[in-house]
Amino acid sequence: MIQIADKAIDIQACIDAAQSERAGAVDVFIGTVRNHNKQKEVVRLIFETYDSMAIKKMQELADQACEKWEIEKVVMVHRKGVLEIGDVAVVIAVSTPHRKASFEACEWLIDTLKQVVPIWKREVYQDGEEWLEAHP
Amino acid sequence: MKYGINLFGITKEIIGNTYIEIEMEDKTSAEQLLERLKNDYPKLKAIKSLLLAVNSEYAEKDLVIHFRDEIALIPPVSGG
Numbered sequence: 213m214i215q216i217a218d219k220a221i222d223i224q225a226c227i228d229a230a231q232s233e234r235a236g237a238v239d240v241f242i243g244t245v246r247n248h249n250k251q252k253e254v255v256r257l258i259f260e261t262y263d264s265m266a267i268k269k270m271q272e273l274a275d276q277a278c279e280k281w282e283i284e285k286v287v288m289v290h291r292k293g294v295l296e297i298g299d300v301a302v303v304i305a306v307s308t309p310h311r312k313a314s315f316e317a318c319e320w321l322i323d324t325l326k327q328v329v330p331i332w333k334r335e336v337y338q339d340g341e342e343w344l345e346a347h348p
Numbered sequence: 349m350k351y352g353i354n355l356f357g358i359t360k361e362i363i364g365n366t367y368i369e370i371e372m373e374d375k376t377s378a379e380q381l382l383e384r385l386k387n388d389y390p391k392l393k394a395i396k397s398l399l400l401a402v403n404s405e406y407a408e409k410d411l412v413i414h415f416r417d418e419i420a421l422i423p424p425v426s427g428g
Contacts, residue, residue, distance in 0.1 A: 243428050259427070262356055262420055265404035266427075290427060302428055322428055330401065330420070331427025332357035345424040346358040348396045 213287045214270045216261050221289050226303045232284035235307035239314035241322050243302035245295045249344075255336045259301065261292040262330040269329045277306070277321055281313040288321065290331060349374055351381060351413065354420040359398070362391045374415055378407035385421065396424050 213229040223242060230238050245257050274286040287305040295301055304321050308314040325331075333344045350369040360366055370384060378400045386392045400407045401420040413419065 260356055262354070265401055265420065268404045326428040328425065329427050330356065330422055330425055332423065333426040343358040343361070343423070344426040346395055
């Protein structure tokens with residue numbers, strides 16, 4: 213299951229979708245919106261996505277993970293739109309026969325998602341807004 | 349003929365639109381189109397990295413672009 217979601221992510225539905233009778237482990241990463249970044253108080257976030265390419269890139273990452281590790285199922289769901297503090301921004305769930313691969317694959321998937329999937333985060337502060345990572 | 353370019357994040361803000369059209373020769377390279385955009389909108393030069401995506405794939409510098417291609421300007425991504 214690979215999705216860009218414009219409403220709250222159902223974490224349990226992600227776990228259910230990852231589960232498999234052949235799996236002995238489901239590792240779940242939940243990325244949430246924190247209230248500060250680099251000493252600045254964050255009020256909320258806005259995620260913008262290039263949907264068609266983001267889905268394609270996430271699918272490629274899932275395929276690559278399945279080549280690197282013995283995996284049963286991969287679920288990747290990322291939010292777009294306005295998110296408040298504490299909201300779930302991203303869920304990645306990976307099921308594998310043995311737990312080590314599920315930890316490793318899940319970490320690799322979130323790390324690589326951050327590097328290549330066309331999603332942009334705009335932080336809103338009390339006194340302004342900023343696209344992250346835009347300037348050196 | 350014109351290349352249509354989808355804009356996201358800070359590039360949308362700099363150019364002031366979600367989509368622009370740029371008049372150039374057909375079979376322009378990705379690098380040439382990027383240079384043209386930076387020339388037309390100098391504030392793009394201040395961005396940490398700027399890539400073109402062509403048909404939902406990151407484009408190498410020498411990739412030849414056609415008018416029918418789906419093109420997007422990709423500033424540094426920050427998902428997750």
